[in-house]
Structures are given as C-alpha cells and as structure tokens.
Amino acid sequence: MAFGCNHNLANAKELVHSDHFQVLRICLILTGVVCAGMAALFSFQSVWLSLSVATASAVALILFIALQRDWLKFLPASISLLITVYSVIHLLALADLSEPVGAAYYFCTILGAFFFLGITGGLIYSAACVLAVLLLYLPPALQSAAAMNEFYVLLTAIFCTSIIAYYYEHAVEKRTYALSSSLSQLDYLANVDYLTGIANRRYFFSEGRKQFSEPGAISLITLDIDDFKKINDTYGHATGDQVLISVTRLMKCRLRKGALLGRTGGEEFCILLKVDRKTAQARAEALRSDIAKLNHRVGDKKIAVTISLGLATRGPGDKSLEDLLSRADKALYDIKHHGKNGVAIAKPQSAI
Numbered sequence: 001m002a003f004g005c006n007h008n009l010a011n012a013k014e015l016v017h018s019d020h021f022q023v024l025r026i027c028l029i030l031t032g033v034v035c036a037g038m039a040a041l042f043s044f045q046s047v048w049l050s051l052s053v054a055t056a057s058a059v060a061l062i063l064f065i066a067l068q069r070d071w072l073k074f075l076p077a078s079i080s081l082l083i084t085v086y087s088v089i090h091l092l093a094l095a096d097l098s099e100p101v102g103a104a105y106y107f108c109t110i111l112g113a114f115f116f117l118g119i120t121g122g123l124i125y126s127a128a129c130v131l132a133v134l135l136l137y138l139p140p141a142l143q144s145a146a147a148m149n150e151f152y153v154l155l156t157a158i159f160c161t162s163i164i165a166y167y168y169e170h171a172v173e174k175r176t177y178a179l180s181s182s183l184s185q186l187d188y189l190a191n192v193d194y195l196t197g198i199a200n201r202r203y204f205f206s207e208g209r210k211q212f213s214e215p216g217a218i219s220l221i222t223l224d225i226d227d228f229k230k231i232n233d234t235y236g237h238a239t240g241d242q243v244l245i246s247v248t249r250l251m252k253c254r255l256r257k258g259a260l261l262g263r264t265g266g267e268e269f270c271i272l273l274k275v276d277r278k279t280a281q282a283r284a285e286a287l288r289s290d291i292a293k294l295n296h297r298v299g300d301k302k303i304a305v306t307i308s309l310g311l312a313t314r315g316p317g318d319k320s321l322e323d324l325l326s327r328a329d330k331a332l333y334d335i336k337h338h339g340k341n342g343v344a345i346a347k348p349q350s351a352i
C-alpha cells in the first residue's frame with residue numbers, strides 16, 4: 001500500500017523535474033537565439049555590446065551542457081525563473097531601442113495573460129499583440145531603419161515571452177494534474193480497504209459519525225465471519241482472502257443504496273443503516289441466510305461460510321456512534337457464544 005503511494009509521489013516529482021528542465025532548455029535555446037539575433041541586427045556596434053553577447057552565449061552554453069549532463073538535477077526550481085529573467089533582460093539590454101519600454105510592456109502583459117487566463121487565453125493575447133505590432137509597423141516600405149529594428153525587437157520579445165510563458169503554464173498544469181492525482185490516490189489509500197475495496201475502519205467511522213449526527217432512525221450491524229481461523233488454517237491464507245472478497249461482494253449486492261458498509265477488522269465488518277430496528281433486523285437476517293446458502297467457490301473448492309451479527313438501533317441513551325457500536329459488539333459477542341450463525345439484538349442502553 002505504502003509502496004504504491006511513494007511510487008506515485010516519485011512519479012509526480014519526476015514529472016515536475018522533467019518539466020522544469022524542459023523549461024530550462026527552452027530558456028537557454030532562446031537566450032542563444034536572442035544573442036545571435038541581436039548580434040546580426042546590431043553587428044556589435046560597441047565593445048559593451050560584444051562583451052554582453054559573448055557573456056550571454058557563454059553562460060547559455062555552459063548551462064545547456066550542465067543540463068544535458070544532469071549537473072543541474074539538484075538545483076532549486078527558482079533557477080529556471082532566474083534564467084528566464086536573464087534571457088529577457090538580455091533581450092532588452094542588447095536591443096538598441098529608443099524605447100525598450102515597448103518590449104518590457106509585452107513581456108509583462110504576456111506573462112500576466114498566461115498567468116491569469118491560462119494557456120488558451122495567453123496564446124490569444126499573444127496573437128493579438130503580434131497583430132497590433134504588425135498593424136503599427138506595416139507596410140515596411142514606409143518605416144525608417146530604426147523603426148524596423150524596433151519592429152523586429154518587439155516581435156522577438158512577444159515570440160520569446162510567449163514561448164517561455166507557454167512552457168511555464170504547461171509545466172504548471174502538468175504538475176497540478178500530477179499532484180492532484182497523487183492526492184486522490186492518497187485519499188483512496190487512506191479510506192479504502194485494500195483487499196475488499198470497501199470503506200476501511202477510518203472512513204467507516206468518520207462517515208458513520210456524520211450520519212449519526214443526523215436526525216432519524218439509525219441502526220448499526222457488526223458482523224463477523226464464523227470460525228474464520230479454521231478456514232485460513234484448512235485452505236490457506238490466500239483462500240481466506242478470497243472468502244473475505246466474496247462475502248463482501250455478496251453484502252454489497254444485497255445492501256441497498258445509502259447503507260454504509262466497512263471492513264473494520266480482519267474478518268469483521270460494520271453496516272450502518274438509516275432504518276428502524278425491525279427493518280434492520282430483517283436485512284441482517286436476510287444477509288445471514290444468503291451467506292449461509294451461498295456455496296463459496298474458491299477454485300474447485302466449495303467452502304461453507306456463516307456469519308454472526310449483532311444489531312443495535314439508536315435509542316435515547318446512545319450519545320455517540322461508539323455507544324451504538326459497544327451495544328452491537330456485546331450482542332455479537334453473545335451470539336458468538338451461543339451457537340454462531342445468527343442475529344442478536346442488542347439490549348437497550350438502560351438495560352446494560
């Protein structure tokens with residue numbers, strides 16, 4: 001049980017790691033593309049520009065190699081954010097813009113659009129930005145060389161930011177999905193009995209307490225398979241498990257919707273019914289007789305199985321589900337010591 005859960009969490013972590021590195025790769029490739037693009041656009045007009053391009057390319061190359069060789073495996077997730085910011089600062093620093101504010105504007109609003117509107121909204125916003133820039137700067141024949149530079153830089157800024165934002169959002173969505181499926185897996189493992197697939201003791205009592213707090217008739221049946229140890233000893237533990245599964249299956253079929261069935265111990269089960277004593281007794285008796293009649297087949301073996309049941313219906317003295325359980329358990333104990341294969345009705349609280 002624990003293995004399945006750890007395995008699932010490990011998968012989620014692996015997924016988060018692989019997304020994280022995918023984002024890093026994209027950032028590094030973009031840095032390289034931006035450097036090459038800026039170098040081509042501005043042809044190294046100053047020493048400062050040449051040094052910047054050389055530094056950016058070297059850092060991108062070193063990080064890329066480190067990533068490919070798994071050296072970055074244990075670095076915190078924030079590094080991808082740093083590299084993203086680094087890429088965009090370079091984009092702005094290297095651009096010989098009269099107004100770098102334009103690129104910064106697209107960078108911020110596109111990130112915001114992806115963050116607040118999700119992938120589809122972000123992509124639509126990016127497309128709208130491209131359209132706006134095209135409308136502003138076209139036709140090219142009417143533009144000056146400086147305006148065309150600005151046009152290319154703005155398109156590059158929109159393009160790079162959209163790709164980075166897309167991969168971040170995509171990574172976040174995958175991570176959220178992986179974590180939520182791990183959580184539902186954990187929830188399942190915490191509440192369901194691994195062998196029979198019905199509520200385990202923990203879930204039975206937490207749900208049972210809720211139902212107990214509601215008004216109306218409520219009855220609790222505790223039941224136990226008779227001489228189960230003998231079944232285990234005679235046919236083996238695996239066969240014992242099969243008997244538990246087939247008894248559970250039969251109970252699930254026979255019980256109506258609304259009944260809460262749980263495996264509360266090895267071969268012990270509890271049923272909570274929102275019915276009065278008379279109806280609960282009839283249901284308990286029907287279950288007992290159905291199980292006794294059924295020929296439990298495990299492979300080619302036919303195994304006779306009987307159950308004993310203790311029934312308690314809420315009365316004025318029952319303050320909690322535990323009070324009801326204690327009375328039902330006493331009734332079960334009585335029938336176990338008086339022949340088994342029967343239903344015993346619990347004494348009212350006042351008679352105990």
Ligand SMILES: Nc1nc2c(ncn2[C@@H]2O[C@H](COP(=O)(O)OP(=O)(O)OP(=O)(O)O)[C@@H](O)[C@H]2O)c(=O)[nH]1
Nearest residue numbers: 224225226227228229230232237240241266267336
């Ligand atoms: N196969 C199997 N056996 C289990 C499981 N959990 C508990 N048991 C066995 O259930 C048996 C319960 O034995 P007892 O408490 O002596 O009860 P019993 O033999 O049914 O006797 P009575 O209750 O008096 O009828 C033990 O042998 C446990 O090992 C399980 O998940 N699978």
